[in-house]
Amino acid sequence: MANQNFPAIYLPHGGGPWHVMQHSPPDDYAKLREWLEGIPARLPSKPKAILMVSAHWEEPEFTLLETPEPKLRYDYFGFPKATYELNYPAPLSSHLNSRIKQCFAEAQQKLAGEFSRDYDHGVFVPLMVMFPEADIPIAQLSLKSGLDPTEHIRIGKLLAQLRREEVLIIGSGLSYHNLRLFGPQARRPSAEFDEWLTNTLCNQTDEPRNQALTNWKSAPSATICHPREEHLTPLNVIVGSANEAKGIKTYSGKLYEATISGFEFA
Numbered sequence: 001m002a003n004q005n006f007p008a009i010y011l012p013h014g015g016g017p018w019h020v021m022q023h024s025p026p027d028d029y030a031k032l033r034e035w036l037e038g039i040p041a042r043l044p045s046k047p048k049a050i051l052m053v054s055a056h057w058e059e060p061e062f063t064l065l066e067t068p069e070p071k072l073r074y075d076y077f078g079f080p081k082a083t084y085e086l087n088y089p090a091p092l093s094s095h096l097n098s099r100i101k102q103c104f105a106e107a108q109q110k111l112a113g114e115f116s117r118d119y120d121h122g123v124f125v126p127l128m129v130m131f132p133e134a135d136i137p138i139a140q141l142s143l144k145s146g147l148d149p150t151e152h153i154r155i156g157k158l159l160a161q162l163r164r165e166e167v168l169i170i171g172s173g174l175s176y177h178n179l180r181l182f183g184p185q186a187r188r189p190s191a192e193f194d195e196w197l198t199n200t201l202c203n204q205t206d207e208p209r210n211q212a213l214t215n216w217k218s219a220p221s222a223t224i225c226h227p228r229e230e231h232l233t234p235l236n237v238i239v240g241s242a243n244e245a246k247g248i249k250t251y252s253g254k255l256y257e258a259t260i261s262g263f264e265f266a
Contacts, residue, residue, distance in 0.1 A: 004044055007266045008156075008169040008242055010235045011036070013055075013126045014255065016076035017083040028254050035251040035262065036129040042250075042264075047168040049096040049137045051159070053238075054122030055173040055231040057142040062104070062155060063112040064097055065119075065140040073118040088124040093137030099162060100139060107158045114142070122172040147233045149214045156240020169241050171234030176225045176258040186258035189221035194252075194259040196220050201239070201247030201263050213239060225258075238265065 014032055023029045040046070056075055057063075070092055074084045104111040123140055144151055156169075163169060175197060176190040196219040200212045213236055216222055216229070226232050239247075242265035251262030 005163040005245075005266065006044060006047065006166060006168050007042070007264045008163060008171075008238045009039065009262070009264050010171040010173065010175075010238045011126055011262045012174045012251070012255070012260045013122050013172045014174075016079055017086065017121065017125060019125055019129050020083060020086065021079070028256070031253045032251070032255075033129055035253075036126055039130050043168065045166065047136055048166040049093040049139060049168075050127070050131075051096060051100070051162065051167055051169045052123045052127075052138060052140045053143065053169070053171045053234045054120055054140065055143070055177075055234055056120040056122040057117070057140065058145050058147075058230065059112060059114070059142040060145050061110050061112045062144050063114050063142040064100055065092065065117055065142075066097065066113045066115050067092065067117055068115075070138075071118045072124050073120045075120050086124070086128070088119065088128050088134050090119075090127065090131075090134040091137050093139045096137065096139040096162070096167060099165070099167075100141065100159065103158050103161065109155070109158065126170070126172055141237075143230065143233050147229050149216065149233070149236045150210075152233055152236035153210050153213065153240035156237040157243070159237070160241040160243055163241060169238065171238040173231035173234045174255075175232070175235075175261045176255070177231035178225055178227055178258075180227075181224065182256035182258055184257055186256070189224040190258040190260070192220040193222055193225040194261055196222075198249050198261065202249060203246070205244045205246055209239060235263075238263075241265070
């Protein structure tokens with residue numbers, strides 16, 4: 001197993017605590033739930049640890065979560081009371097944190113620590129669906145303010161070696177994220193951007209793909225789909241960690257009529 005790469009995954013984490021809500025119609029989220037639940041069966045084995053990069057955490061420098069016993073950060077608003085009482089007691093992985101620090105040190109890359117933050121919903125919502133037992137240790141790495149694609153791809157590259165150590169690297173975001181433009185008006189721009197994103201991730205590798213992602217704003221309907229790119233940026237870490245592996249679009253669905261996708265790199 002030491003010589004076999006675990007996949008790196010870019011997934012849509014949906015809207016708020018969708019996984020414990022009733023939806024009408026239910027089809028969109030039912031399909032997303034089914035896909036997330038199926039991910040563990042596609043892995044080579046149960047991960048020793050999970051590295052999460054969430055759209056919902058940015059810092060001036062790349063920052064590692066070091067809270068001794070993280071709880072949940074209910075960073076959503078206006079939902080039923082029960083959604084603020086959720087629990088996901090997965091432990092922080094001190095071993096993976098040490099390995100991440102080592103990777104950053106070897107690359108002479110600055111890394112900060114955060115000792116009081118909890119898991120945001122970009123972390124705990126998809127993991128509650130994928131690994132409901134909460135028995136896999138977690139490490140969480142922030143995005144860096146400015147959201148420069150090249151920087152995040154480079155960070156992915158220096159973390160790629162962790163995939164040979166039974167670590168599952170997950171970028172948690174949304175391939176379409178314009179909260180002011182859902183419904184019928186989202187159909188065309190989301191489909192156009194998704195076609196470009198799929199071609200870029202699945203038909204290109206390494207530097208051509210990295211260059212395309214660096215210039216993502218020139219893609220069709222790009223800034224309509226992402227007025228701000230924090231939900232796209234975790235993908236850059238995933239692509240960096242993929243090296244020459246082509247992406248596979250393993251999820252394609254709708255969210256309030258917008259096209260959204262999930263990609264895996266093996």
